[in-house]
Amino acid sequence: MKQSTFLSPTLRDVPSDAEVKSHQLMLRAGLIRQSAAGVYSFLPLGLKVLKKVENIIREEMDLSGAQELLMPAIQPAELWQESGRWDLYGPELMRVHDRHNREFALGPTHEEVITSLIRDDINSYKRLPMTLYQIQSKFRDERRPRFGILRSREFLMKDAYSFDRDYEGLNESYRKMYEAYSSVFTRCGLDFRAVVADSGAMGGKDTHEFMVLSEIGEDTIAYSNESSFAANVEIAPVQPDYEKSNEAPLALEKTETPGQKTIEDVAAFLHKDAKKLIKSMLFHADGEPVLVLVRGDHEVNDIKIKHVLDARMVELAGENESASLLGSVTGFIGPVGVPDHITVLADHAVRSIVNGVCGANEKDYHLVNVNPDRDFSVKSYEDLRLIQEGDPSPDGKGTIEFKQGIEVGHVFKLGTRYSESMKASYLDENGKAQPIVMGSYGIGVSRTVAAIVEQHHDDNGIIWPAAVAPFDVHLIPVNLKQDDQKEVAEELYAELRRSFDVLYDDRAERPGVKFKDSDLYGIPVRITVGKRAGEGIVEVKPRNREEKMEVHKDELADTLKQLLNV
Ligand SMILES: O=C(C[C@@H]1CCCCN1)Cn1cnc2cc(Cl)c(F)cc2c1=O
Numbered sequence: 001m002k003q004s005t006f007l008s009p010t011l012r013d014v015p016s017d018a019e020v021k022s023h024q025l026m027l028r029a030g031l032i033r034q035s036a037a038g039v040y041s042f043l044p045l046g047l048k049v050l051k052k053v054e055n056i057i058r059e060e061m062d063l064s065g066a067q068e069l070l071m072p073a074i075q076p077a078e079l080w081q082e083s084g085r086w087d088l089y090g091p092e093l094m095r096v097h098d099r100h101n102r103e104f105a106l107g108p109t110h111e112e113v114i115t116s117l118i119r120d121d122i123n124s125y126k127r128l129p130m131t132l133y134q135i136q137s138k139f140r141d142e143r144r145p146r147f148g149i150l151r152s153r154e155f156l157m158k159d160a161y162s163f164d165r166d167y168e169g170l171n172e173s174y175r176k177m178y179e180a181y182s183s184v185f186t187r188c189g190l191d192f193r194a195v196v197a198d199s200g201a202m203g204g205k206d207t208h209e210f211m212v213l214s215e216i217g218e219d220t221i222a223y224s225n226e227s228s229f230a231a232n233v234e235i236a237p238v239q240p241d242y243e244k245s246n247e248a249p250l251a252l253e254k255t256e257t258p259g260q261k262t263i264e265d266v267a268a269f270l271h272k273d274a275k276k277l278i279k280s281m282l283f284h285a286d287g288e289p290v291l292v293l294v295r296g297d298h299e300v301n302d303i304k305i306k307h308v309l310d311a312r313m314v315e316l317a318g319e320n321e322s323a324s325l326l327g328s329v330t331g332f333i334g335p336v337g338v339p340d341h342i343t344v345l346a347d348h349a350v351r352s353i354v355n356g357v358c359g360a361n362e363k364d365y366h367l368v369n370v371n372p373d374r375d376f377s378v379k380s381y382e383d384l385r386l387i388q389e390g391d392p393s394p395d396g397k398g399t400i401e402f403k404q405g406i407e408v409g410h411v412f413k414l415g416t417r418y419s420e421s422m423k424a425s426y427l428d429e430n431g432k433a434q435p436i437v438m439g440s441y442g443i444g445v446s447r448t449v450a451a452i453v454e455q456h457h458d459d460n461g462i463i464w465p466a467a468v469a470p471f472d473v474h475l476i477p478v479n480l481k482q483d484d485q486k487e488v489a490e491e492l493y494a495e496l497r498r499s500f501d502v503l504y505d506d507r508a509e510r511p512g513v514k515f516k517d518s519d520l521y522g523i524p525v526r527i528t529v530g531k532r533a534g535e536g537i538v539e540v541k542p543r544n545r546e547e548k549m550e551v552h553k554d555e556l557a558d559t560l561k562q563l564l565n566v
């Protein structure tokens with residue numbers, strides 16, 4: 001490709017609204033351009049990378065035995081009404097009307113469509129197992145699109161769906177897909193972890209997220225420093241560590257704590273360690289009031305509350321709720337003397353508190369020498385807190401550390417959630433109808449491109465791993481006015497492009513501009529045709545190393561093969 005004709009405008013300066021490196025560099029290197037908040041065009045250079053990632057995914061999907069199809073982005077509302085999700089999602093689900101005023105969704109995912117497709121065509125156990133996938137644009141009206149294509153409102157996803165006769169079959173389909181994902185992200189040159197995840201609104205049991213390690217990742221991974229344990233912190237289990245204290249329980253006392261509402265304030269005011277405090281929070285779980293207790297130095301994990309109560313919606317109650325239900329404002333509520341109709345749940349660690357402190361359910365008062373089970377009772381002690389760095393790993397090996405991650409893949413064991421609601425069944429050997437057991441598996445294809453940039457760049461620009469690079473070689477003559485340089489460059493371009501993807505910088509630009517653009521583009525190998533062109537010597541520089549080699553043009557093809565390990 002001749003660069004003089006190529007549309008990939010580079011920017012000298014960092015765009016002010018781009019906060020993270022991948023967003024900055026993808027704009028500066030001319031890979032993407034924004035057309036609206038969270039809506040992007042992929043320019044030719046960016047599209048070439050997107051296609052490389054897509055094809056790695058396609059190869060691994062096909063190797064895993066999945067077959068590719070393409071579903072429509074426009075989805076009839078009826079399908080979402082059948083699955084019960086039309087009213088479950090709010091403004092994030094983009095909805096359109098057609099000319100007959102019928103309602104449609106712009107597809108954020110395709111469980112409904114694929115299930116409606118399958119139920120018409122798979123009716124015998126002989127057709128199972130089957131895994132289908134597509135690579136297609138998805139639409140999710142994110143409230144806060146940000147970080148370029150890392151969180152955009154239209155994005156490219158590979159979504160796969162597996163269909164099995166039973167859970168044993170699903171486990172096998174899931175394992176195959178899990179292996180395929182590991183191959184995809186390894187081939188893309190990513191440092192990633194597969195972590196145990198929360199299935200969110202999808203229901204279903206097992207689910208894993210594939211996280212690319214990155215400081216700017218929105219997800220927090222809790223992992224053991226001595227074993228392979230790794231989980232999204234949202235769902236990481238905490239082992240109950242019941243420590244019996246030999247402190248004698250003292251008489252309960254009410255004490256004035258004027259204006260002391262936060263854990264820090266109360267602990268300081270009463271000269272107590274936060275570990276002695278009982279943090280009480282009033283939630284609504286599917287509308288029912290629940291008082292949740294965690295130790296003062298811990299954080300409550302509302303996803304765990306949802307799982308413990310098997311609730312659909314869990315949200316913190318407002319100030320006036322606490323006042324009307326518990327007779328006081330947040331900061332002074334506690335479990336002592338709580339009306340019976342309010343469920344009280346406590347994290348395991350609360351049970352070990354002796355002579356603790358909690359709100360007195362009266363403004364400006366707290367109770368001290370509070371002892372669980374003596375002064376208040378709980379419905380049950382559960383795992384309700386966020387895991388913390390330094391906690392023992394749930395598998396008993398090592399301690400927990402945190403890392404930030406970018407979620408690039410998410411695999412789910414769906415079970416029969418969709419096949420039952422949408423009546424997708426198969427006839428077994430005895431002619432009996434059974435619900436199909438499903439799995440769903442996503443990769444953010446465009447997000448993966450940005451994640452690769454986050455892990456592969458330096459101050460001068462992107463450093464593409466060879467497998468996903470937009471070109472193999474960047475061929476740069478220093479000065480086209482020099483006949484020998486022009487001649488050698490043209491000859492090399494004609495010759496190398498037969499076996500490599502070559503970007504030939506034929507612009508009449510100053511060398512400095514050419515090299516700056518080249519560093520921005522991040523093409524794996526740069527060939528500079530300069531002063532020694534007349535001797536047939538050119539300079540070869542790998543983008544991911546400082547060193548430059550002088551190579552005779554006759555050895556060039558072999559040198560490139562080694563550098564690109566093709
Ligand atoms: O998409 C999934 C599950 C898997 C992920 C892998 C590929 C197949 N689907 C979960 N999810 C996430 N955000 C959504 C946003 C909207 Cl607006 C919606 F209506 C539905 C969903 C939704 O269902």
Ligand SMILES: [Mg+2]
Binds near residue numbers: 209407409410
């Ligand atoms: Mg996810």
